[in-house]
Amino acid sequence: MNTIEKYKKYVNTAFVKAVEPVVVTKAKGAQVWGEDGKAYTDLFAGISVVNAGHCNSEVIAAAKAQMDQLVHCCTYVYHVPAAADLAEKLAQVTPGRLQKTFFGNGGAEANEGAMRLAKQFTKRQEFVSLQGSFHGRSLATLSITGNCGRKRGGGPYLTGCSYHPAAYCYRCPYDKAYPSCDLYCARDLERTLQFETADNVAAFIAEPVMGEGGIVTPPPGYFEAIKQVLDHHGILLFVDEVQSGFGRTGKLFAIQHWDVEPDILTMAKGIADGFPLSGFIAREEIADAFRPGDHLSTFGGNPVSCAAALANIAYFEKEKLCDQSAAKGQVLMGALKDLQKRQPLIGDVRGLGLMIGVELVRDAKKTPATEEAAKVKNLMRERGFLLGVGGTWGNVLRIQPPLIIGQADLLKAVDALEECLASL
Numbered sequence: 446m447n448t449i450e451k452y453k454k455y456v457n458t459a460f461v462k463a464v465e466p467v468v469v470t471k472a473k474g475a476q477v478w479g480e481d482g483k484a485y486t487d488l489f490a491g492i493s494v495v496n497a498g499h500c501n502s503e504v505i506a507a508a509k510a511q512m513d514q515l516v517h518c519c520t521y522v523y524h525v526p527a528a529a530d531l532a533e534k535l536a537q538v539t540p541g542r543l544q545k546t547f548f549g550n551g552g553a554e555a556n557e558g559a560m561r562l563a564k565q566f567t568k569r570q571e572f573v574s575l576q577g578s579f580h581g582r583s584l585a586t587l588s589i590t591g592n593c594g595r596k597r598g599g600g601p602y603l604t605g606c607s608y609h610p611a612a613y614c615y616r617c618p619y620d621k622a623y624p625s626c627d628l629y630c631a632r633d634l635e636r637t638l639q640f641e642t643a644d645n646v647a648a649f650i651a652e653p654v655m656g657e658g659g660i661v662t663p664p665p666g667y668f669e670a671i672k673q674v675l676d677h678h679g680i681l682l683f684v685d686e687v688q689s690g691f692g693r694t695g696k697l698f699a700i701q702h703w704d705v706e707p708d709i710l711t712m713a714k715g716i717a718d719g720f721p722l723s724g725f726i727a728r729e730e731i732a733d734a735f736r737p738g739d740h741l742s743t744f745g746g747n748p749v750s751c752a753a754a755l756a757n758i759a760y761f762e763k764e765k766l767c768d769q770s771a772a773k774g775q776v777l778m779g780a781l782k783d784l785q786k787r788q789p790l791i792g793d794v795r796g797l798g799l800m801i802g803v804e805l806v807r808d809a810k811k812t813p814a815t816e817e818a819a820k821v822k823n824l825m826r827e828r829g830f831l832l833g834v835g836g837t838w839g840n841v842l843r844i845q846p847p848l849i850i851g852q853a854d855l856l857k858a859v860d861a862l863e864e865c866l867a868s869l
């Protein structure tokens with residue numbers, strides 16, 4: 446049996462429409478190779494993970510060196526230097542007074558743990574998150590996920606979760622337009638708190654730029670206006686940077702595009718350039734709300750993953766990857782906006798840095814072009830470009846490549862996209 450046949454027979458993939466018909470045997474930088482030798486330019490980075498490039502030599506060298514010393518002994522039973530060093534570094538590079546990190550393995554685990562911490566600290570039990578959001582596949586993180594497409598058949602979910610309309614300007618839920626809206630969607634959080642909650646809200650949870658929801662990018666001033674409401678009610682600002690973190694948007698963390706200090710920040714995906722690791726970081730007094738027995742993870746803070754993450758962050762600093770993301774993103778955004786003028790199927794182009802969404806619509810009523818988006822993804826793959834598709838209606842092309850990708854490759858991708866759209 447070949448790999449695809451074994452997948453069909455032995456790997457549970459019933460939860461995805463289809464696994465891409467590429468057997469990936471090798472990847473380097475922004476290139477992925479299939480077993481047939483075909484090379485692809487990777488515009489999706491393993492769902493926004495290998496931000497410093499596939500198999501980054503400096504990250505791999507650090508992981509290999511760590512493997513020769515220690516692979517596992519449990520980071521919460523013993524003191525492990527790589528975990529201590531990484532936690533110190535994260536306290537330095539995250540915004541504001543965020544200081545103490547709990548390490549886990551994946552994004553859902555980070556969010557779930559951080560929800561527990563928010564409850565312990567505030568002694569409140571409710572959460573408000575955003576409509577269209579995605580926070581993971583565990584019960585608690587699905588409970589705060591604001592999209593029935595991810596939740597169908599999995600309930601009952603946690604009580605005490607409310608969903609506030611997101612700043613999805615292209616499809617403004619209030620039928621307003623920025624800036625004349627004066628950030629109504631942020632100020633209207635007051636009404637959600639008043640009418641949708643029991644006034645017992647521990648945290649407001651948001652992806653600063655929504656990933657799975659279709660690269661929904663709030664306008665300037667949004668989080669400042671949200672924070673005003675939160676401060677008025679003593680509610681924590683909990684930012685889920687699992688997808689938007691680690692340079693994806695042109696800053697190390699996307700919330701740094703707004704002038705606010707988060708109380709809790711969760712991270713995963715890009716933290717260790719492909720090694721499984723996640724974390725949530727909080728101010729000291731919040732982190733210290735945990736009591737013995739409240740939390741732990743056997744594999745969390747794995748030394749190899751921590752060593753990889755440290756080398757990853759060092760590489761970010763040496764190569765100024767955030768600046769690279771911002772600069773390349775600006776050029777790509779310009780090229781895509783030009784393409785939008787020639788291609789009526791493109792309804793909106795949005796994002797920050799190299800976290801860009803191209804929303805496809807069929808008509809002036811903005812009917813989601815879901816099938817067309819799936820076709821474009823396949824046509825792009827045939828032309829040697831891998832990209833993602835997301836959004837509530839599956840009609841948003843997601844361009845989230847490794848940040849080290851060459852500018853020329855990005856522009857070639859735009860040319861290929863134009864050909865694909867024209868061929869529909």
Ligand SMILES: Cc1ncc(COP(=O)(O)O)c(C=O)c1O
Binds near residue numbers: 652685687
């Ligand atoms: C914003 C956000 N939060 C949480 C998760 C869940 O992360 P994981 O799949 O590592 O559990 C994801 C995954 O896509 C995500 O995009």
